[in-house]
Amino acid sequence: MSDQVITEVVGRTLRVTFNRPEARNAMTFEMYQKLAEAAAQVDADPQLRALVLRGAGGRAFVAGTDIAQFRGFTGEDGVAYEQRIDEVLGALATVDKPVIAVIDGHCVGGGLGIACCADVRIGSTASAFSVPIARTLGNTLSANTLRRLVRAFGEPRTASMLITARKVDAQEALASGFLTAVAEDLDAEAEALIDRVVSGAPLTQWAIKENLRRLAAGGPVDDADVIAKVYGSRDFSNAVEGFLTKTPVEWTGE
Known part of the structure; x- marks a missing residue:
């Protein structure tokens, strides 16, 4: 088996x-x-x-x-x-x-x-x-x-x-x-x-999946924890700098 x-x-x-x-x-x-x-x-x-x-x-x-x-x-x-x-x-x-x-x-x-x-x-x-x-x-x-x-x-x-x-x-x-x-x-x-x-941003992918699950459950969705986790991440901070300085970003999921 x-x-x-x-x-x-x-x-x-x-x-x-x-x-x-x-x-x-x-x-x-x-x-x-x-x-x-x-x-x-x-x-x-x-x-x-x-x-x-x-x-x-x-x-x-x-x-x-x-x-x-x-x-x-x-x-x-x-x-x-x-x-x-x-x-x-x-x-x-x-x-x-x-x-x-x-x-x-x-x-x-x-x-x-x-x-x-x-x-x-x-x-x-x-x-x-x-x-x-x-x-x-x-x-x-x-x-x-x-x-x-x-x-x-x-x-x-x-x-x-x-x-x-x-x-x-x-x-x-x-x-x-x-x-x-x-x-x-x-x-x-x-x-x-x-x-x-x-090759995508892991936290973005997680956040989309998590909020889709919450939406599927019906009713109002409180997603402040999801948003705070993503916007407060090193990945987001590094990606902003990378975009502005035109340097590649390596996603870590953190």
Whole structure:
């Protein structure tokens, strides 16, 4: 099982590869646990600037949860399962550093839930997105997972995807804003995107993510602590001087 999720540090990124290509990277419960651990790992290491997610094999990002694990499920098991998925996706969605999903092929069910937690998503021309449970398992999504899809795709498109079990292709995902780019050469364009992200100002990226989370919670947002942390940082002070003196700035996240 240990090689079903490959975690490695590459430069200033933590790379997570879902590595069950023979099963289109369908997730086992242990794989979800490894993903949650990776989310904690990237935030714990000050040298890391981003978390990168992708699937092995070129046919799928993640083709949902391994269906064999649902055999014999009771209603109570279903509740526990959806609660665990909520926990894992919550851990991924609250990573302080940028999360990048590199999507080649099918991104289905639980895989789409994972992709929804990324801040930036790039797909191949063969990428396709669906939650076909109305025609396959006849199960459901938790309200929290549904909320993630609605935020990513909008309510009308989410409803049509789920009720008709239709696929969204790469171009529709791009037009909807779910994908940042659709790439012919996914590896090259993904690396260029990753380089652009990790060369950015870490505190700015953190502040944007944090305030987006607060906005999503609804109600008035008190972000004085976020603003004070960024404007009071050495990075900001050094960047102002660098801009005025036309000298390069090296971001430290402090």
